[in-house]
Amino acid sequence: MYKPLKTLSMAAVATLMCASQAFAGPYDVYKDTTLVVNFPAHPHYNAVMKILPEFTKETGIKVEVDQLPYLKMRERQTLELGQDEGDYDLIAYVVFSKADYVYADQLENLARYFMNPKLSDPGYDADDLIDGYVYNIGFAGGNKGYLEGKTGSLFGIPYGSETSILGYRKDIFKKHGLQVPANYDELLDIACKIPKLEPGMGGLSSRAASGHHASHAFLLHLAPLGGRIFDDQWNPIVNNAAGVKAANALKTIVDCGPKGAATFGFGEALGSFLNGDTAMFLDTTVVAGQINNPKKSRVVGKVGWAMHPMGVRRGSQTGGFGIGIPKNAANKEAAFLLMQWLTSKKGDKLVALAGGNPSRFSTHQDTDVNKKFPHMKTFGEALKHADPDWRPIIPVWGKINADLGTTLSKVLTEGLDTKQALDGVAKRTRAIMDEAGYYTWK
């Protein structure tokens, strides 16, 4: 009599266990796992810190954050990713690191995680992620090796990405009856009109200091004006008519800018706009949070936003950070779950409301987000034109970028002829590319 009862009860327990397994949440297996992540000290990631407790509450997965200044972060990651077993389960990386990390086979290809039904959320809606950001920050192996394309795949997801946007002083524009510039001719014209209309005020504050600041500012204008650093065969074309036009545009902006503009880094350029010393600011969207912060800004409520002006095409910058899973991570699947949660519609909205940069089109259109940050809709429009190829993401870019930046600085401060300067950059770039093997197939 007892034997059938025993069998029955065992069967019942087994059924219950199977049922509980069948109804287990996707996070249960990883409950109480502690993930160690490496994030930069950056406004977006400061916002991320505010929403991480929500993730732990929902999933039971704990997160320890190692937040470092971003240059330090890069050094640390270079050391960590080279080890057999790394300390980090998830890392944020700057867009340039993508080329180095993927080339050194240090980042996980995300295909096998998105293919795993136990990990991949069917409601994730990857198509809602901003195209330009995904191709710029997450993709590798496609066109040119660093873009989207039939041979490419995903190694990271944009998180804390940014594009360029034009900020302008509504009060100054209204006072002088100026129209918000829609194209480069209007932009340069107004930039040089402002110092005459408002003595002591510069037209547009731009970064221009020697090195990556000057190079960044030049590249901001190069893409919309129709230029590129290389053609499809890796021949440097930075010295063509579009390149010269972009460099001259930068020189005009600096000449009509605030005092000392030729030596401004990003901090000084932004500081000058926040201080009310210039009427326009053309740079990253990441500054939006500071403009209306009375502790940091003297132009609270006076700034309007418009799309990056058009040249022969629209082409705003793409940059910032992405998140990826190191090849030597200890908890890769749980790290994927965190990555998916952070970049999901819910996570993206939460981080946007906490003051971060959203990575999805839908978040830019969201009513709650727009109620809190009215500029978000304009940013969403600008993102449709974000250009993932506004600068090349190749391992030797650091060297080319430094040469471009120092040479442009000589144009801005020492009066070096623009064409001659860019010819020199093109010649040296060709030598660097040759040494790196880009002309092997010629």
Add this chain to the structure above:
Amino acid sequence: MNYSTINRITPYIFLAPAVIIMLIALLYPLGYMIYGSFRDWDPSQAIGESTFIGLGNYISLWNDPNFHESLTVTLKFAITVVFIEMIVGVGLALLLDRNLRGMSLLRTMFILPMMIAPVVVGLIWRYMYHPSIGIFNQTLEKIGLGSVDWLGQHALMSVIIADIWQWTPFIFILSLAALQSLPRSALEAARIDGASGWQQIIYIKLPLMMPVLIVTCLLRLIDAFKVLEVILVMTEGGPGLSTEILALRISRTATEFRELGVAAAMSNYLLMLLLILTIIMLAYNKIQELQAVRLRMAAEKEVD
């Protein structure tokens, strides 16, 4: 092992810990750097995975105009700052080598700049040089002299001024210590013989201080060749390459260009340059000492 063998090896056993520490702490990193300078080495690679390229890094640097420019800037910067700092530092020490009321407070205040972290010094000067909110331009404009583009057209001069401000106290305290330890008898003899203040400085104080001054100058020169943070914060090497000294170029080569082998080769060039300077200065010091010994012996002979 017999007694005499033990006796012979005892000194080496006592020396061994120091030698081992020196090998690990000094020679290993130096050897690593020299080894790395012969390789095409990316930071993502372990040094063993990098490719041996012989003197490739040294040759490419030798032909690199940017490296030449950096080297020229470094020489200009180091020679100018050390020359001015030596004159001002020794001058101040000669002026303040007396017993005045509040002198110890004054001396402490003089050495304050040296105690500030270089990054902070860079930031302070960067803001003082700021074109619109900086104290220099605001003052110049108030007195009607117009503003100066400090970190633009006069960037090298501006970083030189900041370095002089920070490091003159170093020369000052060492010179002061040297002055205060001079034999009083020589100075008193000179005074009795009717030597003027200037004569005392030129013929007694400075020659007697010379060994200390040479070491001080050498230490400052070595440091000036390696200064990084202040310039990095103030100008990031710009405009153009006008303030990009070698230490900054080495740092950029390693981090921005990701060429550790080239950075190591550049460090070795810098090391060789500093070694040559050190040898020249120490040789000069030795020659001076030998001359002094010869003079003394000649004088003693005359007395005899």
